[in-house]
Amino acid sequence: MQIISDPAKMSEWALQQIRKGQAIALVPTMGFFHEGHLALMRTAAEHGDKVVVSLFVNPLQFAPGEDLDAYPRDFERDRAMAEEERVDVLFAPVATDMYGSESRTRVSVGGLTEGLCGRSRPGHFDGVCTVVAKLFNLVMPQVAVFGSKDFQQLAVIRRMVRDLDWQIKIIDLPTVREKDGLAMSSRNSYLTREERVRALCLFKGIQMARDLAAAGVLDSRKILREIENHIASSGVDGIEYLEIVNSENLHPVSSIDESSLLAMAVKIGKTRLIDNAFLLQN
Ligand code: AMP
Numbered sequence: 001m002q003i004i005s006d007p008a009k010m011s012e013w014a015l016q017q018i019r020k021g022q023a024i025a026l027v028p029t030m031g032f033f034h035e036g037h038l039a040l041m042r043t044a045a046e047h048g049d050k051v052v053v054s055l056f057v058n059p060l061q062f063a064p065g066e067d068l069d070a071y072p073r074d075f076e077r078d079r080a081m082a083e084e085e086r087v088d089v090l091f092a093p094v095a096t097d098m099y100g101s102e103s104r105t106r107v108s109v110g111g112l113t114e115g116l117c118g119r120s121r122p123g124h125f126d127g128v129c130t131v132v133a134k135l136f137n138l139v140m141p142q143v144a145v146f147g148s149k150d151f152q153q154l155a156v157i158r159r160m161v162r163d164l165d166w167q168i169k170i171i172d173l174p175t176v177r178e179k180d181g182l183a184m185s186s187r188n189s190y191l192t193r194e195e196r197v198r199a200l201c202l203f204k205g206i207q208m209a210r211d212l213a214a215a216g217v218l219d220s221r222k223i224l225r226e227i228e229n230h231i232a233s234s235g236v237d238g239i240e241y242l243e244i245v246n247s248e249n250l251h252p253v254s255s256i257d258e259s260s261l262l263a264m265a266v267k268i269g270k271t272r273l274i275d276n277a278f279l280l281q282n
Pocket residue numbers: 028029030031035036037039040145146147148149150173174175176177183184185186
């Protein structure tokens with residue numbers, strides 16, 4: 001596995017591969033790998049001749065006051081974990097190389113970014129789209145792999161790829177969970193032991209909503225009321241949003257069907273956790 005930090009070298013390498021007829025699969029990440037990231041890398045290896053994993057804690061997607069400085073980082077651990085997978089390049093640029101002082105361009109997707117995380121994190125998706133657009137241009141992948149743990153991000157990136165005519169296939173993977181159901185996340189490392197127990201209320205909420213849906217309760221408000229009661233009584237430190245939306249346009253729905261997604265963002269201590277799930281099986 002090669003480690004490349006210079007963006008120009010990254011695109012040089014990518015061009016060489018493309019000239020040799022190799023298809024590149026890209027996995028964009030912010031590092032501090034867990035099984036979710038590794039699952040994306042394995043899927044990338046099935047879909048591309050060469051696999052590039054980018055590791056970049058993108059300052060543009062953090063608002064002032066968010067956890068940019070505290071975000072967990074351990075390059076040596078990440079390098080060793082990626083080395084165990086079929087990864088050809090770990091692309092780990094520094095922020096000053098990605099965004100020179102002259103950088104003025106931002107990529108912005110309308111509509112889909114207005115609700116859910118977009119409402120509570122203004123500017124977040126512009127940061128995500130801008131860095132993903134840059135990664136697509138530097139790495140020139142045929143395939144890019146994302147997790148549906150960040151469902152809104154996935155929807156926004158699919159929209160961006162269609163709108164900007166990138167011939168890149170976007171593959172999504174289901175959320176990888178801990179044994180007890182907590183969605184794996186680099187941010188789980190912030191949780192104290194006691195907070196880790198409380199964090200289970202997100203997955204319990206999903207289970208409750210699915211049970212209600214399976215029992216024929218299709219009224220979103222009824223489902224949300226039940227889960228909200230459960231989550232609030234689990235001692236969370238704030239519910240940022242708790243919504244049932246249509247998975248295509250992310251608009252709230254009043255009655256659920258197979259396309260309905262429960263999405264939530266909850267504060268446990270100082271840690272912001274998100275999760276989502278479809279409520280009815282297709
Ligand atoms: P991050 O490093 O958190 O920015 O995530 C990088 C990629 O991994 C994104 O496409 C995420 O959606 C995906 N990802 C994060 N957590 C999980 C998980 N638990 N299961 C599957 N994919 C995940």
